[in-house]
Amino acid sequence: MNKTMDDGFGSPFERVFVAGLSLVTAVILVFLAVQGPLIRGAIIYRTAAAINNQLAGQDIVNLVLLAPLLAGGAAGLLSRKRWAKELLIATPLFLIYYALSYTIGWEWSSPAYTGNSERHTFLFLFVLITALIILLYTLAVFPKNAVARFKRTGLAVYSVAFTLFLLVFGGMWIKEVLEVISTGTTRGYDIAPTAFWLVRVFDLGFSMPLGLISVYLLWARPDKAYPVLCLFYGFFFTQIVAVNAMGWAMFLKKDPLFLMRDLVVFTVLALIIAFGFFYIRRNYRQVEPVLSAEEEARLQRIIAEDEFVPLEVVKRTLKKRP
Secondary structure: OOOOOEOOOEOHHHHHHHHHHHHHHHHHHHHHHHHOOOOOOOOOOOOOHHHHHHHHHHHHHHHHHHHHHHHHHHHHHHOOOOHHHHHHOOOHHHHHHHHHHHHHOOOOOOOOOOOOHHHHHHHHHHHHHHHHHHHHHHHHHOOOOEEEOOOHHHHHHHHHHHHHHHHHHHHHHHHHHHHHHHHOOOOOOOOOHHHHHHHHHHHHHHHHHHHHHHHHHHHHOOOOOHHHHHHHHHHHHHHHHHHHHHHHHHHHOOOOOOOHHHHHHHHHHHHHHHHHHHHHHHOEEEOOOOOOHHHHHHHHHHHHHHHOOOHHHHHHHHHOOO
């Protein structure tokens, strides 16, 4: 068989290269989490001290969720396990959000804050570049031969619930944006205006539209949308886990910015997303691609030539395939 491409993994170079990047990124996330406010406090971010409670929640998620996903995906790629792609596709959009928020989301221009996180700029850049490569790689190699088996009633119930809570979530952020427009400030705005705008703009302009598009794809293009849906729901799942971890860290630390309303909404949304993640995976089934007569004849010739197998033996073998 032609060795320039691994079955379902791209070229050997791509597979090993992405595995290596994923493993190094996992190590970087662990390093940044240990050096951050969660454990050592060696990295000081240019923001209010109260924001450290949220950063500790993010560090926990990086340690117990993102780093294991990346390390497990890397190990799976090296051993040619198909589940490796399913682990890795859950990470790139979250890592892009993480890298951007930890580089341009701080109050760099404010004289009220000092810090040293700029020393780790190239680590965040490495995470960002790796996320882009993982994104392109996983979409290219992810199985395309998936058939949707959704029942319309169940899909309708899930779609309505998911859309409703997305709109509630968006309404919370829109209300705060309108408060800033009308009064010049809102909850927590004065201590971290840059972070405020980054989170609200990213969520309202990226996270929410992705959620609504995913619902549309489930109805309009279910058989063609499987890789994209896995990408989206990987992002939703990792992101909502991080948001809830931040919320609980703020609650336990008695953070003055904490609101129980937010935590309740995010917890319900997390349950819906977790259900949706497994609901969608359960209702897709991979099928063997059907070859045309010309494609099958070409495949027979390639196998016979590369493996030195008599053509008649190859034909008999292929006819027995389901």
